[in-house]
Amino acid sequence: MFSNIMKLTEFLQPENIHTGVFASSKKRALELIGKMVADSLNQQIECESEQQICSVACFSHLFQREKLGTTALNNGIALPHAKLPYHPDVRIEKPIAVFLQLDNPIDFEADDHKEVDLIYAILFPEQVCSELKGCLVDLAERLSDKTLLKHLRSAENAEDIWQILSYADQHSEQSQES
Numbered sequence: 602m603f604s605n606i607m608k609l610t611e612f613l614q615p616e617n618i619h620t621g622v623f624a625s626s627k628k629r630a631l632e633l634i635g636k637m638v639a640d641s642l643n644q645q646i647e648c649e650s651e652q653q654i655c656s657v658a659c660f661s662h663l664f665q666r667e668k669l670g671t672t673a674l675n676n677g678i679a680l681p682h683a684k685l686p687y688h689p690d691v692r693i694e695k696p697i698a699v700f701l702q703l704d705n706p707i708d709f710e711a712d713d714h715k716e717v718d719l720i721y722a723i724l725f726p727e728q729v730c731s732e733l734k735g736c737l738v739d740l741a742e743r744l745s746d747k748t749l750l751k752h753l754r755s756a757e758n759a760e761d762i763w764q765i766l767s768y769a770d771q772h773s774e775q776s777q778e779s
Contacts, residue, residue: 607736608773609743609766612723613698617641618759620702627709627717630701631667631681634722635660637699638685646691658686659724673711674745677754678719682737685724698723700762702753719753743773 617637624630639656646654662683666672673679685693699722706716721744723737743749749769756762 607740608770609721609740610763610770611698612696613700613721613766614641615759615763617698618700618702618762620756620758620762621704622701623704624701624707626707627667628664630703630707630720631663631722632656632660634681634699634701634720635663638697638722638724641697641699642685642691642693646693654688654691655686659683662686662724663722671710671712673709673717674741675711675713675715676745676747676750677706677711677715677717678721678744678750679709679711679717680737680741680744681720681722683724685726687727693726696723696725700766702756702762719750743769 619637622630622633624633636656636659638659639654642654662685663681666683667681671679672681685697699720701720701722703718703720706718709717711717721740723740746769749765752765753762756765
């Protein structure tokens with residue numbers, strides 16, 4: 602269903618890119634991501650209020666995953682990831698990603714002890730988790746590129762970040778073809 606090489610923009614929508622975000626801690630950043638994911642999904646599925654995806658459940662899944670070990674990749678970027686919460690009335694077919702460029706770096710318990718100022722979070726529907734395990738490793742490798750991180754940090758708005766990630770995807774595709 603999905604290719605093994607995951608594009609940075611494959612499950613990220615421009616409206617899920619946020620710059621100048623203030624988060625006082627890792628927990629607060631995960632809460633923000635949970636709310637952004639739930640809001641985005643609820644807009645897509647347009648359900649009545651009792652059928653909404655819960656932002657607290659999205660946060661809880663991210664937080665529980667983070668308790669297993671940090672999702673910081675070093676060099677000031679983190680890749681929080683988790684399963685989307687189960688919802689009996691809503692079937693979500695594909696992952697959803699959120700990108701945050703933080704105003705101030707926060708402690709994410711990275712192995713290199715550097716604080717995180719860039720966060721690429723992704724939540725996966727239960728039915729595609731096994732298919733996408735290898736893609737997560739590829740995503741982490743691509744997000745560890747120091748040149749890419751430098752460009753993402755210098756981006757002034759969400760459109761800039763989208764362009765940088767799109768360019769990185771094109772460059773990666775060209776490298777694969779040759």
